[in-house]
Amino acid sequence: MAEKGTQQLHVYNTLSRKKEPFEPLNPPHVGMYVCGPTVYGDAHLGHAKSYVSFDVVLRYLRYLGYKVRYVQNITDVGHLVDDAEEGEDKLSKQARIEKVQPMEIAEKYTYTYFRDMDALNVLRPDIAPRATGHIPEQIAMVKKLIENGHAYEVNGNVYFDVSSDEEYGKLSGRKTEDAESGTRVETASDKKSPEDFALWKKAEDKHIMKWDSPWGVGYPGWHIECSAMSTKYLGESFDIHGGGLENQFPHHECEIAQAECAHDKNFVKYWLHNNMVTLEGQKMGKSLGNAINLHEFFTGDHKLLTRAWPPEVIRFFLLQSHYRSTTDFSEEALSGAESGLKNLHSMIQTIEQTEPGDGKEFDLKSFKEAFESSMNDDFNSAQAIAILFEKLKEIRKRINDGNSPSNLDEIKVFLHSVVEEVLGIWPKEEAGRDEQLTSDLIEMLIEIRKDARANKNFELSDKIRDDLNELGVQLMDGKDGTSFEIDK
Numbered sequence: 001m002a003e004k005g006t007q008q009l010h011v012y013n014t015l016s017r018k019k020e021p022f023e024p025l026n027p028p029h030v031g032m033y034v035c036g037p038t039v040y041g042d043a044h045l046g047h048a049k050s051y052v053s054f055d056v057v058l059r060y061l062r063y064l065g066y067k068v069r070y071v072q073n074i075t076d077v078g079h080l081v082d083d084a085e086e087g088e089d090k091l092s093k094q095a096r097i098e099k100v101q102p103m104e105i106a107e108k109y110t111y112t113y114f115r116d117m118d119a120l121n122v123l124r125p126d127i128a129p130r131a132t133g134h135i136p137e138q139i140a141m142v143k144k145l146i147e148n149g150h151a152y153e154v155n156g157n158v159y160f161d162v163s164s165d166e167e168y169g170k171l172s173g174r175k176t177e178d179a180e181s182g183t184r185v186e187t188a189s190d191k192k193s194p195e196d197f198a199l200w201k202k203a204e205d206k207h208i209m210k211w212d213s214p215w216g217v218g219y220p221g222w223h224i225e226c227s228a229m230s231t232k233y234l235g236e237s238f239d240i241h242g243g244g245l246e247n248q249f250p251h252h253e254c255e256i257a258q259a260e261c262a263h264d265k266n267f268v269k270y271w272l273h274n275n276m277v278t279l280e281g282q283k284m285g286k287s288l289g290n291a292i293n294l295h296e297f298f299t300g301d302h303k304l305l306t307r308a309w310p311p312e313v314i315r316f317f318l319l320q321s322h323y324r325s326t327t328d329f330s331e332e333a334l335s336g337a338e339s340g341l342k343n344l345h346s347m348i349q350t351i352e353q354t355e356p357g358d359g360k361e362f363d364l365k366s367f368k369e370a371f372e373s374s375m376n377d378d379f380n381s382a383q384a385i386a387i388l389f390e391k392l393k394e395i396r397k398r399i400n401d402g403n404s405p406s407n408l409d410e411i412k413v414f415l416h417s418v419v420e421e422v423l424g425i426w427p428k429e430e431a432g433r434d435e436q437l438t439s440d441l442i443e444m445l446i447e448i449r450k451d452a453r454a455n456k457n458f459e460l461s462d463k464i465r466d467d468l469n470e471l472g473v474q475l476m477d478g479k480d481g482t483s484f485e486i487d488k
């Protein structure tokens with residue numbers, strides 16, 4: 001399928017712990033699911049790392065010609081505080097703090113999530129299903145698991161029976177919470193075994209988010225939504241499931257168990273996990289006092305920040321490390337990324353503003369191959385960016401030497417496809433384009449005025465001058481023609 005490079009795309013599959021050739025189940029279609037945010041607070045750097053990483057995965061697959069359906073859920077119920085089996089729902093807790101309804105919390109933070117991802121130039125998923133919008137699908141899957149003997153009901157709670165699934169643990173190599181997190185107190189006394197996990201939970205009277213079910217009034221466990229919604233939109237087996245490394249266990253392990261035991265089919269072919277971010281070498285967290293959310297980075301409005309950091313700098317910085325490596329944020333590192341990005345943009349602008357020369361061709365083929373083979377190596381954006389710098393420097397040198405490559409137009413097309421479409425770091429040109437359009441329109445009016453004067457139609461030529469003047473545009477007639485100035 002659409003092999004543009006010299007080498008086939010290989011992806012690191014957590015399931016096999018090795019890089020595998022990427023062969024979708026039903027080419028050219030690719031089904032891709034990435035666990036979305038739990039919308040109870042603003043998105044932070046960890047979200048940026050995950051969603052920018054998978055954004056480039058998505059964009060590169062599309063570049064290769066695959067028809068990708070990208071599904072990313074919105075968790076608005078069932079995710080309990082501390083990712084635990086017991087305790088308060090994250091949204092309900094935030095609703096209590098902000099004194100609003102849980103659904104108001106969901107609306108507010110779904111909005112800020114997409115606002116911040118849009119700023120980072122992360123493409124929107126094709127489908128962004130909400131957990132609360134898919135309660136019947138989740139109930140149906142739980143029912144099926146009970147029928148298949150993989151789940152049991154006790155006092156209005158339904159648990160997945162881990163002992164019924166021989167393959168449980170195949171993704172993470174784990175079946176239970178590690179001893180390191182052993183401080184967690186097991187309170188769900190009605191489970192048959194401590195590693196069993198909740199599919200459906202009985203709601204107490206004061207619980208706001210609750211629904212009728214065959215087991216009484218309750219709400220879904222956190223993991224079931226992803227199995228139910230990915231299956232609904234991508235089928236019982238699909239190609240790529242992504243998420244943060246921290247979700248491998250228990251969340252993704254549970255997703256696999258639920259889906260495979262419900263359908264008796266392999267759930268996902270390739271599991272991709274992005275690594276985490278640290279802030280100046282430290283783990284980030286609200287309790288550590290160093291949690292800075294994305295919006296605070298964009299505005300500079302946080303006591304630990306000396307200035308605002310544009311979203312494109314954060315995106316570029318993230319892409320300079322591999323998605324499976326940790327990324328350490330600091331203002332110093334961001335500042336380095338900012339100069340790198342400026343340099344990249346200035347090289348692109350030089351190329352964009354230059355016409356092809358009659359000198360010899362630039363070797364675009366090997367440029368393309370080098371870029372693609374980096375991306376084909378498990379989406380190595382860091383290496384792809386290094387190649388961009390290397391090649392663009394060569395091209396700029398040729399331009400500066402008055403030796404512009406004859407195939408510069410093809411180079412421009414290629415640059416758009418990789419820098420704009422794959423990496424999503426094209427120089428911003430909104431303002432520039434508007435300015436260009438304005439000046440082109442004024443030049444056009446100057447030409448019309450010139451014709452009018454040549455035809456002795458002074459009424460029209462004066463009208464053009466006066467009307468432009470009213471708009472704050474001054475025309476100056478000189479011996480080299482007419483120039484203009486726009487009032488600031």
Ligand SMILES: [Zn+2]
Pocket residue numbers: 034035036226251255
């Ligand atoms: Zn998930």
